[in-house]
Amino acid sequence: MGAKVLVVEDDAALAELLTYNLGKEGFEVRHAPDGDEALLAIDEDMPDLIVLDWMLPHMSGIEICRQVRARPETREVPVIMLTARGEEDDLLRGFETGADDYLTKPFSMTELVARIKSLLRRMRPTIAGNVATFGDITLDRETCRVRRGSRDVHLGPTEFRLLDVLMQRPGRVFSREQLLDRVWGHDVYVEIRTVDVHVGRLRKALNRRGEPDPVRTVRSAGYALDETYKASA
Structure with a gap:
């Protein structure tokens, strides 16, 4: 049984691509198109890692990350932020909010998978191997x-x-x-x-x-x- 990954992404084509490729790598993938759906999905079935888009409708990825870090039951769940922003100030905001890693779009699927596996090995070793x-x-x-x-x-x-x-x-x-x-x-x-x-x-x-x-x-x-x-x- 692979690690459970929640993909929070409003771009339907990218979400489908992520779900397909991560599934091929053995991860169990769920998708949420916005912040409200993401928080509901987390409540229903705790993920082992969250891949989180920065720019989302209604609620930003930064706010979702802040809420995840504020809740005791989700505080230790690793978060990788995806964004088109690459400026240093934005990087700092993401990390200060509690993101564990950061990828700027466009990114390679190989790199994302490597980052996910690295985070799981470091933070959740019992499910990484x-x-x-x-x-x-x-x-x-x-x-x-x-x-x-x-x-x-x-x-x-x-x-x-x-x-x-x-x-x-x-x-x-x-x-x-x-x-x-x-x-x-x-x-x-x-x-x-x-x-x-x-x-x-x-x-x-x-x-x-x-x-x-x-x-x-x-x-x-x-x-x-x-x-x-x-x-x-």
Whole structure:
């Protein structure tokens, strides 16, 4: 499962080009044409990185970036600004507002992809590569294998995707609706209690007698990979 990238761009042709090319690179891409849609998309499904156009209708990219940085839940989400402006003052404004990187139009898709991967490696290392770790749990996205300590953990495809999502944001509580969207997809109808069934299967596969359960149930909220979990000796 690739990192989730939100593209905020009002130029339909450029947005389509970005969505296509980033999708080819393995990213899961959503598009918002303006600031209001962008903030709604962030609320519905937190992105791992935002590609944000400077000049947007109704609300500027600078204002969106300011709001993203002001909210505790989105403060650490990397932001790359796209703009036709290249003056030094504008660059400084973008960085002072909280942008992590900046590309002036026209830009090459190769450079954008390289900047995205570099930011994810630096700021979100657990989702940038093929291998994620948490405590004594290792998940390899390339081989679709999971290990806990010295033993293999045998997971079905859905449980593997579920664990991958939880490992991308240790400590974050995912609602059942968010897990449905991330694991099953936006366009698939699945009963919400199906999430509980697959969390149960994941726990059964992960946990042997005496091993602490890293998956925390948060009553009336959802599930999280518990940051206080310590790998067993």
